[in-house]
Amino acid sequence: MSENNIPFVTSVQEKSDKIVARNIHQVYKIKQQDSDSLTNFEAIKQLDLTVKQGEFLAIVGPSGCGKSTFLDMIAGLAKPSSGEIFIDNRKITGPALDRGIVLQGYALFPWRTVRKNVEFGLEIKKIPEKDRKDISQRYIELVGLKNFEERYPHELSGGMKQRVAIARALAYDPEVLLMDEPFAAVDAQTRETLQEELLRIWEQTKKTIVFVTHGIDEAVFLADRVAVMTANPGTIKDIITINLPRPRDGIRSSAEFGWARHKIWELLQNDPSAANKVKPENQDIADFISPSAAL
Numbered sequence: 447m448s449e450n451n452i453p454f455v456t457s458v459q460e461k462s463d464k465i466v467a468r469n470i471h472q473v474y475k476i477k478q479q480d481s482d483s484l485t486n487f488e489a490i491k492q493l494d495l496t497v498k499q500g501e502f503l504a505i506v507g508p509s510g511c512g513k514s515t516f517l518d519m520i521a522g523l524a525k526p527s528s529g530e531i532f533i534d535n536r537k538i539t540g541p542a543l544d545r546g547i548v549l550q551g552y553a554l555f556p557w558r559t560v561r562k563n564v565e566f567g568l569e570i571k572k573i574p575e576k577d578r579k580d581i582s583q584r585y586i587e588l589v590g591l592k593n594f595e596e597r598y599p600h601e602l603s604g605g606m607k608q609r610v611a612i613a614r615a616l617a618y619d620p621e622v623l624l625m626d627e628p629f630a631a632v633d634a635q636t637r638e639t640l641q642e643e644l645l646r647i648w649e650q651t652k653k654t655i656v657f658v659t660h661g662i663d664e665a666v667f668l669a670d671r672v673a674v675m676t677a678n679p680g681t682i683k684d685i686i687t688i689n690l691p692r693p694r695d696g697i698r699s700s701a702e703f704g705w706a707r708h709k710i711w712e713l714l715q716n717d718p719s720a721a722n723k724v725k726p727e728n729q730d731i732a733d734f735i736s737p738s739a740a741l
């Protein structure tokens with residue numbers, strides 16, 4: 447190639463790149479223990495990550511490594527101290543309806559019924575009432591809550607509330623779904639059901655999903671790739687491609703699943719920030735990563 451053919455800009459994003467985070471740093475001013483003076487705490491350092499269009503990317507890492515902070519940055523709810531995040535080549539400067547967010551605590555409006563919760567984003571988008579009803583109905587049925595439309599959140603189980611939160615995030619048709627430990631608060635059986643339903647919905651809707659979890663099994667079961675973060679300061683240590691076939695029903699007992707699970711566990715175990723924690727016999731790997739973890 448002659449010199450003239452060398453492009454001036456070498457960092458042009460690939461067409462299939464949906465989210466690009468470049469050189470993210472996050473520094474907080476925190477009070478020192480025995481004095482009133484402030485000191486810099488480096489929560490995230492030099493974090494680079496690209497998420498492809500339609501990809502399911504999971505992020506795992508020890509407690510406090512910056513998973514939620516980074517997700518908040520993609521959501522536009524937090525600003526990095528330095529570095530930039532782009533969606534479709536546009537720099538993120540704040541929250542927008544191109545990103546749907548599902549958090550651990552459901553965050554439903556207690557005074558709204560299931561239907562009215564799901565219609566919330568549609569109201570903001572000023573979708574006419576008749577269309578709102580049709581759209582919310584479609585998503586309520588997609589998450590398996592037909593006949594629960596007029597219930598209030600306090601009349602639902604944890605798993606049902608989480609389904610409402612997913613339906614609400616999907617209903618206004620964001621291109622990207624950001625999920626922060628969305629299934630942590632439900633029992634193991636419900637969690638597996640919700641994981642399977644999320645995959646079904648993802649396959650139908652072709653959204654790009656970034657999914658933060660403490661659960662290695664959960665990450666391997668769901669994701670195309672798993673970004674493993676390390677702490678103090680938080681950054682991405684490695685990205686593991688999960689080459690398991692889809693659909694993934696029944697995959698949890700396969701050797702390939704076990705290999706991916708072990709690989710991620712090893713990466714986390716070698717993290718000095720987690721080194722003082724020993725994985726006890728028969729305890730789930732997620733408990734080793736964080737005391738609050740659940741798979």
Ligand SMILES: Nc1ncnc2c1ncn2[C@@H]1O[C@H](COP(=O)(O)OP(=O)(O)OP(=O)(O)O)[C@@H](O)[C@H]1O
Binds near residue numbers: 474476507515516736
């Ligand atoms: N406003 C803040 N001021 C000071 N430090 C903060 C602030 N917000 C977060 N941190 C620190 O930044 C680090 C990353 O926090 P973050 O919540 O993103 O971690 P996480 O990986 O999501 O943790 P967990 O898995 O326990 O939810 C932590 O050490 C946290 O104490």
